[in-house]
């Protein structure tokens with residue numbers, strides 16, 4: 172999809188989560204280093220890209236708000252929206268976002284994870300996920316989902332966990348960089364598997 176085949180280190184990361192958790196503001200913070208910028212009217216389905224240096228190596232990251240326009244989360248295979256399925260399937264990594272102020276959005280993460288896993292099911296690929304607790308700048312009395320609850324869910328989902336604030340920028344670049352590291356490691360691993368497969372073939376033929 173948006174991964175440029177001429178650039179070996181370009182990644183598309185999809186943001187999924189309940190409405191109003193801060194997906195648009197997160198993208199705005201990451202791409203423009205701005206919180207107020209309204210991205211609503213932009214062609215967000217193609218995503219927004221930014222160059223980033225991770226561990227001394229340049230990369231291009233495209234962030235994509237899959238549920239822009241309030242598309243429904245696919246709950247069952249038969250009611251899957253094809254456009255959502257395609258966007259989900261083609262992304263390289265995923266940010267599962269909730270707001271620390273919303274127990275509802277926190278509960279919603281499981282359905283979002285299921286939708287991502289189903290989209291990646293054929294061919295069977297284990298999606299690279301990060302659970303993100305956004306709006307961690309909000310006052311303590313507004314924080315209704317604890318860090319411990321977030322960490323426990325991340326363990327259950329077997330994925331990374333991060334706290335962010337799209338408002339202050341806290342943790343935003345860091346979580347994207349961490350996903351890039353995992354995606355690069357996965358790519359190296361796949362390349363090694365492929366080359367050992369080819370080597371095995373030639374060894375057997377001798």
Ligand SMILES: Nc1nc2c(ncn2[C@@H]2O[C@H](COP(=O)(O)OP(=O)(O)OP(=O)(O)O)[C@@H](O)[C@H]2O)c(=O)[nH]1
Pocket residue numbers: 189190191192193194195196197238239240305306307308309335336337338339
């Ligand atoms: N304090 C604070 N407010 C935030 C943060 N992120 C988003 N918000 C606010 O939360 C509201 C929703 O943010 P959006 O970025 O539009 O949320 P969204 O997930 O894209 O919402 P949908 O487009 O409905 O899916 C806005 O009023 C933002 O100003 C944050 O990190 N801190």
